[in-house]
Amino acid sequence: MKPARISKHIQAPSSWQALSNGQWASELLQARLDEWCPKIFGYHFLKIGGLSCELASMHCNVPHHIHLDMTNPHRNVTATPEALPFIEKSIDAVLIANQLEYSADPHGMLREIDRVLVDDGYLLIGGFNPFSLYGITSVLPWKRKKYPWCGRLFTPYRVKDWLGVLNYEVVHHESFAILPATKHEVCWAWAENALVDYFSSLGCMYFIVARKRTVPLKPVKPGWLLRRRLTTAGANLSQMGKGAHSKTRSQDKP
Template identity: 60%
Template sequence: MLLTVSMNFFSSLIQVLSSTIMKPARTVTHIEVPYSWSDVTNGEWVAQLLQARIDEWCPKLFGYHMLKLGGLSAELTSGHCNIQHQISVDKFSTYRNVEAESFELPFIEKSFDACLLIHQLDYSSDPHRLLREIDRVMVDDGYLLLSGNNPLSINGICGLLPWNRNKAPWNGRMYLSSRVMDWLGLLNYEVIYHETFAVLPATRHLACSAWLENILSEPLSAIGSMYFIVARKRTFPLKPIKPKWKVRRQLAPLQVNCRTEARSEAAKQK
């Protein structure tokens, strides 16, 4: 009987996870967007892990203008970046420079050389539209750094608990990193780096969790709590290829016939 109960539990769990993962990206349901890491459960722990990866990639970015979209992106520092002019866009964050909607950015096309999009797709009602708007303001060969929560993780499964459904990050809509990379591929973005990390959620025993994380990071990286993607916009110019017309030599058989007749007459005269 215990085996039957456990099988029923796991089958129902798989059904719930599959319906959650394969849900449509666009929704009309209102999502409460966190504008600070203090509004996210274990937000300080998440911010530290993401900050380490941003510090690693910021020195590799070059250009004139950088966009940090969302309050969570604005709170992360990017002082090591070679791009000095950085603009933070949000509606309520105290770190914002420009107050605007993420779907309607007040910038002209191809304005930014890099964009930081940290945990914003999970709280967007239309992530496809958000990525298209970012693509509009990005220059060719620009860099997009984005992150999100993994639904197939211990932290993602905790969102099935009733007392966690109204808390961040579980009130958002988590997507698989492979699905996000498919969206980027449709917009002609090349994923140059992808990582899934944080297999174990934050605990009070930091030393013990760090030791287990180092052991489990490689074999269980697919069930990490978060993903981090670095993509580059690739735009290939369309150059029409002119067809090479081949002129057929229609008079060639006549030349052969003329030569043949001339040779035959010369032979008769001899």
């Protein structure tokens, strides 16, 4: 397995139009986002990258949306994902759509997101699966320099492993779009429904929803142990009382 961190800089796409079949991919990811947005609550929702900025989140219950990128016209904050200009634990939800593939240090990006995300906050990740009909076309010489194949595609299981190291709980994982986009949408939809139950792990795209979990520094003692100690102490006191009472009676006898 190749290391995740590299020294080469890869320019991330600033718009879905830069990707091959970008509109098709954005519509599929938008459908998953629309399903999860009503389940997220908080005050601040951060979208990282130009692709995330172009995804709508009108059904989200979080009032303040932050669009972070370097070049996308929809941005309202100009910064890089590796150096987020926010204080610790100030963001309630983060969306990164196809950003890990173009990061020289994806581990560092996830650690930076973990720094600004509140406890029990949501992290939504979308990406392309390298082990799919869409991903394996990166071996073709005329595809290697085009988006999204010019980036480093990571499997969803590797991304979930990174999240586990940071103590995130994956609450939802879905792989979809087993067949690449075609001009015949009706035939594509029929084939997709027929294959999804058998080859879902080979989907061209994946969508992961994870929650940040924290372990308290001071562990809470279980209640049954405390009750047991109180019961034992009460029993000892009663035995001591009985012993003292019997001793007094024996002393009172002539």
